[in-house]
Amino acid sequence: MRTPLLDWYAEHARDLPWRRADCSPWGVLVSEVMLQQTPVARVEPVWREWLARWPEPADLAAETPGEAVRAWGRLGYPRRALRLHACALTLTQEHDGIVPADLGALLALPGVGTYTAAAVGAFAFGIRSAVVDTNVRRVQARAVTGEALPAQSLTAVEMRLAERLLPTDPDIAARWNIAVMELGALVCTARSPDCERCPIRDACAWVAAGSPPYAGPPRRGQAWAGTDRQCRGRVVGALREAPGSLAVEELRALWPDAEQFARSLQGLLDDGLVERIGSGHIQLPGG
DNA sequence: TACCCGTGGAG
DNA sequence: TCTCCAAGGGT
Numbered sequence: 001m002r003t004p005l006l007d008w009y010a011e012h013a014r015d016l017p018w019r020r021a022d023c024s025p026w027g028v029l030v031s032e033v034m035l036q037q038t039p040v041a042r043v044e045p046v047w048r049e050w051l052a053r054w055p056e057p058a059d060l061a062a063e064t065p066g067e068a069v070r071a072w073g074r075l076g077y078p079r080r081a082l083r084l085h086a087c088a089l090t091l092t093q094e095h096d097g098i099v100p101a102d103l104g105a106l107l108a109l110p111g112v113g114t115y116t117a118a119a120v121g122a123f124a125f126g127i128r129s130a131v132v133d134t135n136v137r138r139v140q141a142r143a144v145t146g147e148a149l150p151a152q153s154l155t156a157v158e159m160r161l162a163e164r165l166l167p168t169d170p171d172i173a174a175r176w177n178i179a180v181m182e183l184g185a186l187v188c189t190a191r192s193p194d195c196e197r198c199p200i201r202d203a204c205a206w207v208a209a210g211s212p213p214y215a216g217p218p219r220r221g222q223a224w225a226g227t228d229r230q231c232r233g234r235v236v237g238a239l240r241e242a243p244g245s246l247a248v249e250e251l252r253a254l255w256p257d258a259e260q261f262a263r264s265l266q267g268l269l270d271d272g273l274v275e276r277i278g279s280g281h282i283q284l285p286g287g
Numbered sequence: 288t289a290c291c292c293g294t295g296g297a298g
Numbered sequence: 299t300c301t302c303c304a305a306g307g308g309t
Contacts, residue, residue: 035305042295043305076293076304083307113307133305153288154306181305190303191298221302224293233293271292 001172008199009179012186016040017048018123019178025099025124026091027051032116032123033084038075040185046073058097060088064286069273070240078236079271082285083111101125122177128170130162131177135184140165142188146205148214149190231255231264235282236273245283 017023018031030050034043050071054060060068065085072081087109091097099120100106106117114132121127137150140161150158167173187194195201195211206212224230234254239246248265255261265282268274275285 032305037304037306038294039296039304074294079292111307115306119305135305229293
């Protein structure tokens with residue numbers, strides 16, 4: 001099957017390690033979790049380290065959760081590292097140490113939601129499933145709906161549209177999914193779409209409408225300075241760099257507001273990202 | 288549903 | 299500088 005989009009992908013697709021034919025389903029799963037809200041350029045080196053160190057789920061399952069958090073480095077949202085470690089345990093204990101080729105079983109894994117289950121199903125196993133990420137949503141919003149940007153959160157209408165657009169043949173569908181994502185990542189970008197190089201511009205509803213600017217409700221950015229997240233990040237960052245544990249007072253010195261520090265530390269403890277050890281010391285889980 | 292959860296690069 | 303945003307998930 002040939003379409004302008006699939007032809008474009010064949011010519012312009014990036015050569016990413018988790019897209020290669022010799023990449024295991026585990027490698028695909030790790031990549032998808034790392035890529036949640038984190039750009040490809042920062043994921044790639046960490047992904048290579050993880051797959052070299054933990055080539056199979058059982059290898060990661062044999063480590064402490066804290067080691068996963070440490071190896072996560074600065075990818076952000078370190079709870080994902082924890083969930084990937086939990087994933088490895090579940091796979092080892094309940095799936096014979098392999099990634100299941102089943103959307104329902106994938107969805108039941110820690111840290112695997114609708115998107116990641118569909119992506120692993122499609123890219124690792126060739127299952128026909130609509131893979132709808134922020135790129136796909138944006139391409140659909142423009143090409144089909146004629147709007148500059150999609151809604152703030154994924155709607156049922158968008159999912160149905162993606163399923164309707166998906167080619168019938170599973171192998172072509174998998175290639176279609178990744179082609180739409182790649183188009184959104186390389187050409188139909190959020191800030192400055194390069195419509196001159198777009199393979200489907202002649203069919204684009206947004207271009208046909210004169211590329212009107214975003215007209216929806218104001219998109220609220222995420223505050224950062226002075227938030228609990230910044231505080232948490234500082235604490236986990238310090239523990240990641242430390243060989244062992246740190247005294248609570250050392251961590252306390254990282255943040256000016258005592259009340260916010262206490263709340264953030266408690267949040268980290270509740271999340272299992274850190275743990276208490278001895279009297280007044282904190283470490284990554286399991287050491 | 289809306290909000291919380293990190294980090295760093297681009298414009 | 300500062301805002302935006304990047305292959306989302308969990309609650």
